[in-house]
Amino acid sequence: DVKVTQSSRYLVKRTGEKVFLECVQDMDHENMFWYRQDPGLGLRLIYFSYDVKMKEKGDIPEGYSVSREKKERFSLILESASTNQTSMYLCASSDIAGGYTDTQYFGPGTRLTVL
Amino acid sequence: AQKITQTQPGMFVQEKEAVTLDCTYDTSDQSYGLFWYKQPSSGEMIFLIYQGSYDEQNATEGRYSLNFQKARKSANLVISASQLGDSAMYFCAMRAVMEYGNKLVFGAGTILRVKS
Numbered sequence: 096d097v098k099v100t101q102s103s104r105y106l107v108k109r110t111g112e113k114v115f116l117e118c119v120q121d122m123d124h125e126n127m128f129w130y131r132q133d134p135g136l137g138l139r140l141i142y143f144s145y146d147v148k149m150k151e152k153g154d155i156p157e158g159y160s161v162s163r164e165k166k167e168r169f170s171l172i173l174e175s176a177s178t179n180q181t182s183m184y185l186c187a188s189s190d191i192a193g194g195y196t197d198t199q200y201f202g203p204g205t206r207l208t209v210l
Numbered sequence: 211a212q213k214i215t216q217t218q219p220g221m222f223v224q225e226k227e228a229v230t231l232d233c234t235y236d237t238s239d240q241s242y243g244l245f246w247y248k249q250p251s252s253g254e255m256i257f258l259i260y261q262g263s264y265d266e267q268n269a270t271e272g273r274y275s276l277n278f279q280k281a282r283k284s285a286n287l288v289i290s291a292s293q294l295g296d297s298a299m300y301f302c303a304m305r306a307v308m309e310y311g312n313k314l315v316f317g318a319g320t321i322l323r324v325k326s
Contacts, residue, residue, distance in 0.1 A: 135318050138316040189312075201256075204254065
């Protein structure tokens with residue numbers, strides 16, 4: 096069965112802290128994604144990784160960085176957390192394009208609050 | 211650029227009745243894909259159904275069907291025989307091509323509440 100896990104369901108951090116959000120998938124997928132979900136805006140892509148150490152900026156990369164040292168693990172980093180980064184963060188993975196749907200499978204999400 | 215519009219912020223439906231959730235899209239691509247996801251209060255996004263732009267038949271998956279009208283650029287989700295467990299947020303999304311892969315562009319979502 097498809098499985099994407101995220102390290103924390105809820106996280107509370109202080110302004111200026113460095114924050115790591117971890118995501119692991121067990122489907123041997125090539126692609127991994129970090130989205131941010133805000134009310135009324137749906138989900139917006141922060142970063143995408145198509146291979147180990149390879150990444151592409153999404154729609155809202157400012158204030159974030161990512162790391163993919165192993166195929167199954169994709170980390171989102173907030174170098175200096177700010178209150179406007181309080182949000183729900185969702186990780187997803189998918190197989191390479193060329194499959195019928197390249198459907199993305201999501202983790203349970205991390206609700207981050209920055210005080 | 212691709213855009214998804216979901217005009218219904220919230221919907222109510224009586225248990226066992228059918229409900230239609232609206233989705234319109236905008237794209238200049240000839241080939242594209244449309245997805246519906248369900249997000250219960252637990253937060254996880256659950257894939258429901260997919261429709262390719264060249265698929266001749268409307269997609270169906272159990273109680274879910276996608277009413278795809280290409281000329282109108284709409285991809286409405288129909289849930290038949292609603293159940294209490296269908297209460298959730300529903301997102302329509304479209305595949306968008308990036309340089310090295312594909313991302314999803316999401317609408318704002320529709321909250322569905324099923325009444326007993």
